[in-house]
Amino acid sequence: xxxxxxxxxxxxxxxxxxxxxxxxxxxxxxxxxxxxxxxxxxxxxxxxxxxxxxxxxxxxxxxxxxxxxxxxxxxxxxxxxxxxxxxxxxxxxxxxxxxxxxxxxxxxxxxxxxxxxxxxxxxxxxxxxxxxxxxxxxxxxxxxxxxxxxxxxxx
Amino acid sequence: xxxxxxxxxxxxxxxxxxxxxxxxxxxxxxxxxxxxxxxxxxxxxxxxxxxxxxxxxxxxxxxxxxxxxxxxxxxxxxxxxxxxxxxxxxxxxxxxxxxxxxxxxxxxxxxxxxxxxxxxxxxxxxxxxxxxxxxxxxxxxxxxxxxxxxxxxxxxxxxxxxxxxxxxxxxxxxxxxxxxxxxxxxxxxxxxxxxxxxxxxxxxxxxxxxxxxxxxxxxxxxxxxxxxxxxxxxxxxxxxxxxxxxxxxxxxxxxxxxxxxxxxxxx
Numbered sequence: 109x110x111x112x113x114x115x116x117x118x119x120x121x122x123x124x125x126x127x128x129x130x131x132x133x134x135x136x137x138x139x140x141x142x143x144x145x146x147x148x149x150x151x152x153x154x155x156x157x158x159x160x161x162x163x164x165x166x167x168x169x170x171x172x173x174x175x176x177x178x179x180x181x182x183x184x185x186x187x188x189x190x191x192x193x194x195x196x197x198x199x200x201x202x203x204x205x206x207x208x209x210x211x212x213x214x215x216x217x218x219x220x221x222x223x224x225x226x227x228x229x230x231x232x233x234x235x236x237x238x239x240x241x242x243x244x245x246x247x248x249x250x251x252x253x254x255x256x257x258x259x260x261x262x263x
Numbered sequence: 264x265x266x267x268x269x270x271x272x273x274x275x276x277x278x279x280x281x282x283x284x285x286x287x288x289x290x291x292x293x294x295x296x297x298x299x300x301x302x303x304x305x306x307x308x309x310x311x312x313x314x315x316x317x318x319x320x321x322x323x324x325x326x327x328x329x330x331x332x333x334x335x336x337x338x339x340x341x342x343x344x345x346x347x348x349x350x351x352x353x354x355x356x357x358x359x360x361x362x363x364x365x366x367x368x369x370x371x372x373x374x375x376x377x378x379x380x381x382x383x384x385x386x387x388x389x390x391x392x393x394x395x396x397x398x399x400x401x402x403x404x405x406x407x408x409x410x411x412x413x414x415x416x417x418x419x420x421x422x423x424x425x426x427x428x429x430x431x432x433x434x435x436x437x438x439x440x441x442x443x444x445x446x447x448x449x450x451x452x453x454x455x456x457x458x459x460x461x462x463x464x465x466x467x468x469x470x471x472x473x474x475x476x477x478x479x480x481x482x483x484x485x486x487x488x489x490x491x492x493x494x495x496x497x498x499x500x501x502x503x504x505x506x507x508x509x510x511x512x513x514x515x516x517x518x519x520x521x522x523x524x525x526x527x528x529x530x
Contacts, residue, residue: 118448118456125452144481145455147462149470240467242459260463
């Protein structure tokens, strides 16, 4: 199998995680704490605001960042200096995921096709996962976010 | 007793006059034999506190005093065999029950132990080699036997014979495998992503059928549950496919450099 067709290695999957961490470093000028991960076999976690990208190419599935209301408030404050407008939280989570997408696109090129981000608010249903999820809890200013990878090799 | 025997057990319930215990065989898979005798494994006794079973499975568990067939259980619990059989099959899947004829590795080894009075001829015929025999001129005959170092075939060919992984005595086999992979990959997040990729190679239903909803990398012994031998085998195959190295080889490699994770150490 040529490299262009090979599915992602565990090191390459970590690019998604690094892209998320990079966002906080640059845009929020603050590190997030990375907590102990887990593997969700059935139910994937979802918090108040979720930005999701669908993936095709050598991998299939999706990845998303989901955040609590209070985490969104803190992120908004860190990025814009104000946090009162909840209407902007959906835009913000979409923006965060867009930045993660652009970083991953740069890394994987044609091997991965990544959709534009989709935003979900609490109560809306995410696409059904066809696989298990890698769950990485993050803490930003003591508020909860979760990065979820639910990707499986296409071949 | 053949499978077509029908017995009716009556109980003193005014609404249910008879319970067709062995009559109701519908739903039994073709491989189910009512007369096969099962027994609890050593593993079952060790991990009882960590098991999560349905009420019926616990009823079956506690009804097997020493050993019992589905027919025995059906009569003891006053339930149709078709209800008992799935519980027995699930208990077999998670290595709690085995057919009476099955023996553990420990029991197998016990059958191979040498009696004290065994002759040299017996030793040779039972595939035991004697190596490093000292020159007889250097010792009197009484010293020779004690100076001989006996090695079995398995000792001389470490990667053949009985696999080293998971090491004998490890109850939490899943934790042991996961931490072995993490240590091999460097004990960081990438090791955990490698474990994720290994899990993906095994059908999700195999975990779900054993009651697994998630796996925490944080070592939380209270929530850990050992997995069946069948699932462990699949995970070991998946490990070899994902990493290009069998867990036996990884185990031996880490053992040789003294870097085995705590969960793989026997005490």
